[in-house]
């Protein structure tokens with residue numbers, strides 16, 4: 788199981804790209820707006836994994852609440868799995884707690900979040916690249 792990406796909550800993707808793209812020199816793979824999640828995201832390539840910058844575009848988004856409470860910073864770590872639903876089911880049998888059901892995330896991936904109660908305080912995402920989509 789590899790780390791697919793690390794999600795970082797930022798106030799402004801445009802501002803953050805000045806560092807991540809221009810100063811650090813990471814390659815921007817693309818940006819995407821997820822209206823139903825109230826988010827704008829940008830993916831930057833870092834070896835086999837990505838950095839996902841998450842900007843809130845709605846007062847109701849999780850990222851808005853996260854930044855209000857904790858400020859900018861690491862929001863979640865995402866692990867790639869073959870099948871999100873199967874993995875969730877097998878983990879729930881071992882008492883892992885999840886936040887909601889699997890749904891569509893950025894980049895044509897199916898995702899679900901593992902509750903930080905189960906992961907020693909780290910929000911973790913399981914993600915599955917759907918067929919026909921590539922990283």
Ligand code: ZN
Nearest residue numbers: 794839865912
């Ligand atoms: Zn993510």
